[in-house]
Amino acid sequence: MSLTDGAQSQPRDGNFETSELRNLAPSPNTGDSDTVLEARNVGVQFGGLVALSDVSLVIPYGKLVGLMGPNGAGKTTLFNVLSGFIRPNSGSVSLLGRDVTSASPQIRARMGLTRTFQLPDLFKSLTVAEHLSLGYRLHHKPKRLWTDLVTPRAWGKPDKAEVEQVEKILSLLGLEEMANVLADGLPTGLTRLVQVGLGLAASPRVLLLDEPAAGLDTNETRELSVALSRAVEQEGTSMLVIEHDLDFLLGITGFVYVLDAGRLIASGSPSEVAQDRQVQSAYFGTNG
Amino acid sequence: MLQYIVIGVVIGGIYAIFAAGLITTFQASGILNFGYGAIAFFIARTYYFLLVQHQWPIWAAALISILVIAPAMGFILWAALFRILQQATTLVKVVATIGLSVMLPALAGIIYGNPVISFSPGLVPYPVPSYTVLGVGISLDQINVVACVVLILVVGFVVVNMTEWGLVIRALVDSPAQTSLTGTNPKVAAAAVWTIATCFAGLAGVLIAPILGVNSDNYEFLIVAAFSAVLLARFINIGVAILASIALGVVSSLLNLWLPPTGTVSTGVIASVPFAFIFIFVLYEAVRRKVPSNPGGGGGALDRAITTGGAVSASHDKAQPSDFNTRPDFRLSGWRRQKRLPTAITALVILLLLPVLLSPFWTGRVALGLAFGIVFLSLRIVMGEGGTIWLCQASFAGVGAMVSAYLITDHQWPLIPAIVVAALLTALGGSILAYLTTRLGDLYVALVTLAFGILVDRLIFTIPVFQGSLNAGIPLVESFATNDTTFFYILAGLTLAVVLFVEHFRQSTAGLALSATRWSEPSSRALGLSVVQIKVLAACLSAVIAAVGGAFIALSYQYAVPATFDTIGALVWIAVFVTVGVRSTLAAVVAGILSVVTPAIFQTFFPTSISDLPPVLFGLGAVLLANNPEGVLIMHAEQGRRLIAHTLHAGRRIFPTVEARSSDVVD
Structure with a gap:
């Protein structure tokens, strides 16, 4: 099975072509116009520890891809490399056809790559809706960061488009009633949903989700999988999702990468990788 | 040797x-x-x-x-x-x-x-x-x-x-x-x-x-x-x-x-050597790009988990908005989201009536308190919103006072250009300091800013131009400031302008971004925010406001004296401000007035043997923060609200708990 089967190229208009982003060189590696994010031969070492070795993967436009692996496999390290929090010792990362290996997380975010974290990390003094508003403004109205200071806009009503986007995401994640609740003290399940919403509010081209279903019960997990599938279908957002729960991944993706001890050991449909002997060995210490 | x-x-x-x-x-x-x-x-x-x-x-x-x-x-x-x-x-x-x-x-x-x-x-x-x-x-x-x-x-x-x-x-x-x-x-x-x-x-x-x-x-x-x-x-x-x-x-x-x-x-x-060491340490770490985060001590994940009281549930099936702190609806205008607007207007009316009710002496004291309130409002941005422990604000206020006085008295500059120049200088200093400390842990920032303030005290404020004749500082007399009532109304207007600006900043996108960087730098960066830009902006605005406040403190005293802005002595400012309420704009103004009026009341109406009581009370208030981290104004406002609700509703238990409603007044 090919990962890009059926993927549609969906370049969208946006404001990411700022001067600092234009300085990024076109990626020499990206040959596939359907690819939104690509890692090639990525290697990361922490001292003598090899965290990632020769890892390559692609995320096509408008596809949700899973990333699995036992604890310590290097999944979060790979996320950190893809999102710019860690610079790899070897290999390269390209985003929308640009080589972003050395680009900061901020630049990648402005290009349309956002992520969530394994440990929910919200902005405690903001409400749920304010999280989404901030995510929306930073990507759709980035100049407001400065112009708000010298205009009376902050005293007026929020933009209609902003309200619509916030309401849409609240509805998508079932958070309408919690819109005006402060993030401080939210239960873990809600925190994870707000993190996903924060990522979606930026209308990203690619969203990296680090164990979004951890701590959710069965119903919540089902709701989340529906929400993610909708975001992919309706918005064309590409996603890479770390998850241990194979059933969760089965419901939302047709393609999964499996990492073990820093190496990519398998890729394919969830049912295919479930049958893979290396995967079974990695998870259960046995070949079957 | x-x-x-x-x-x-x-x-x-x-x-x-x-x-x-x-x-x-x-x-x-x-x-x-x-x-x-x-x-x-x-x-x-x-x-x-x-x-x-x-x-x-x-x-x-x-x-x-x-x-x-x-x-x-x-x-x-x-x-x-x-x-x-x-x-x-x-x-x-x-x-x-x-x-x-x-x-x-x-x-x-x-x-x-x-x-x-x-x-x-x-x-x-x-x-x-x-x-x-x-x-x-x-x-x-x-x-x-x-x-x-x-x-x-x-x-x-x-x-x-x-x-x-x-x-x-x-x-x-x-x-x-x-x-x-x-x-x-x-x-x-x-x-x-x-x-x-x-x-x-x-x-x-x-x-x-x-x-x-x-x-x-x-x-x-x-x-x-x-x-x-x-x-x-x-x-x-x-x-x-x-x-x-x-x-x-x-x-x-x-x-x-x-x-x-x-x-x-x-x-x-010579007196600056220990503090210069701190700065060299920070520069060394910056060059090495090794960023010291918060030092350890005081517990780990288990300790945090067991001190939340087990309130955090993994599921949100039963979670209702009423279980949490809320704010006004996000669709409303900025004005309508100001829940405390009636309180603020009432406070303003009372403030404006004070010169009618008080003698010129007490009017002057309140005016001086308002000038301190402006300095505290600067802390509202950097500490209240940014969460940064910034212990050198007195130095920025001092630079505002000393440079303004120097330009006005020694060079006959008009007031406003002199304050603008002083504010720009502090903005530059604040920006550099923020840039150097952006990625340091909270405690490191506290120590570095404290050292910065002491260095300013020892190296800048000791130069002869700021010492004035007889080492008594620089006279700063403006005709409008010699009349207590006139000066009061000018300061009241200025304080109102600064309050509106601070609230404007809080509601702006930059204000939301500052709150975001306070709670999670990784999530902020993942959103595309430059943590350095936002923190430098906050420090810059804060330093400018502090400088303006400092200049008006000097105008109130009619003298710019470095000792007024001594960093160690001004730690009491921090204690008063945080005690009254670090996350309330109104509390900043109240703290400013209290810090001046309380000692004056003790000096005027009480025996000299207990003239040291105000610092004891301020210090005790700060110590009590351990139990009421949001500050006494918020605590008492909530108690007052509960009392009124209790009276009006004849004891019907329809009002929420202190914990559930405390955020309502944190605005």
Whole structure:
């Protein structure tokens, strides 16, 4: 099975072509116009520890891809490399056809790559809706960061488009009633949903989700999988999702990468990788 | 030169004693005790009271003060304060211990009186014997200091590294909860550490009294100097801290030899050595790109988990908005989201009526309070919204005052251009400082900004142009400021403008972004925010507001005097501001007025014997933050609301709890 089967190229208009982003060189590696994010031969070492070795993967436009692996496999390290929090010792990362290996997380975010974290990390003094508003403004109205200071806009009503986007995401994640609740003290399940919403509010081209279903019960997990599938279908957002729960991944993706001890050991449909002997060995210490 | 080195070793030994105590208690509880110098002063003052004022023998005075009062004080402070503070935020920890440093000297003044004590006997009977070592004369008092350092080093090393108690103390650093799972009672261990550390503070206080006198300012200065060694030791290594302390002492002493013997510059440079060390440390770390985050101590994940009270549930099936703190609907306009607007308008009307109700003197006091309120409003941005522990705001206010006064009085500039230039200078300084400290942990930022403020005090404010004739500062007289009522209304208008600006900033995208960077830098960066840009912006705006406030403080006094803006003295500003409410704009103005009017009330209406009570109250308020981190204004506003609701609804229990509604007034 090919990962890009059926993927549609969906370049969208946006404001990411700022001067600092234009300085990024076109990626020499990206040959596939359907690819939104690509890692090639990525290697990361922490001292003598090899965290990632020769890892390559692609995320096509408008596809949700899973990333699995036992604890310590290097999944979060790979996320950190893809999102710019860690610079790899070897290999390269390209985003929308640009080589972003050395680009900061901020630049990648402005290009349309956002992520969530394994440990929910919200902005405690903001409400749920304010999280989404901030995510929306930073990507759709980035100049407001400065112009708000010298205009009376902050005293007026929020933009209609902003309200619509916030309401849409609240509805998508079932958070309408919690819109005006402060993030401080939210239960873990809600925190994870707000993190996903924060990522979606930026209308990203690619969203990296680090164990979004951890701590959710069965119903919540089902709701989340529906929400993610909708975001992919309706918005064309590409996603890479770390998850241990194979059933969760089965419901939302047709393609999964499996990492073990820093190496990519398998890729394919969830049912295919479930049958893979290396995967079974990695998870259960046995070949079957 | 040997003479200077020996003196340097003695001075460094004093720093070392304090540094060792600070690190030990920090390791046991995660609290850097800004009040450690005040504790040492209090015990030294007790010793002096018994020995000199009541003619007790040395052994009895030492026994009671060092071995009875000091440990009792240590235990009481642990039980009443440090035990509760252990899981508090860094801001609350810092401010509560600053409160201690404000409260204890004032309390000593009330109990023991306020004589100027420039010399006090130590543990050696007078006349103090002196010896010649390698051709250098050294007194027994000085030898005692060095012996104390050696004792701490040896005993500390043996206890920490070779005994079971040491193992427990080291385990406490990482997790009191995990330590308790081994069958050890972490509270007993922590109480013992605080008790013993307070004894050492008392011993140090008594030992240095013959060298520095019993003066609380000297003790405060020493403790801040000892912070340099603590920082260099990264809050962990007592051995490194002692070596660093000795090095600091020797360098300071040798500068005495190499620099001209007189002159304010020499004095300023020598006194700045420990604080220059802090700056060099930060620059070194910045060059290495090794960013020190918050130091350890005070617990780990398990400790945090078990102190949330188990309130956080994994599921949100049953979660309702009413279970949480809420804010007005996000679809409303910025004006309609201001829930406290009626309260603010009422407060404004009352404020504007004050000149009608009060005498010119009290009108002038309130006007001065408003000027302080403007400085506190600057803290509202950087501390209240940004969550940064910024301890040098008095310096920015001071630069605003001194530069404005210099330009207006010495160069006949008009008022507004002079204030603009002063504000731009502070904006530059604030931006550079923010840039250097952006990625440091909270405690590092607190220490670096404190050092920055002290460097400004010692190196900038001591230059002759700011000292004025007779070292009394620079006169600053504007005709509008000579009339109390006129000045009041001008300041009221200016305060209102700053309040509106601060609220405008809070509601702006930049304000939301600042809140975001406060709580999670990784999530902010993942959103595309530049943490550096936002923090520099906040620091810049904050410094500008502080400078304007400082200029108006000077206008109110009709004199710009550096001592008004002394960084260590102004720690009480931080205590008052945070005590009243760090996250409330109205509280900033109230704190400004209280900080001026309260002492004036005591001076005017109460006997002089209790004139030290306001600092005790301010300090006590800061100490009580451990129980009410949002501040007293919010606490009392909530209590008032509950009382009104109770009265109106005849006891029907329809009003929410304090916890559930506290955020409503945090705006």
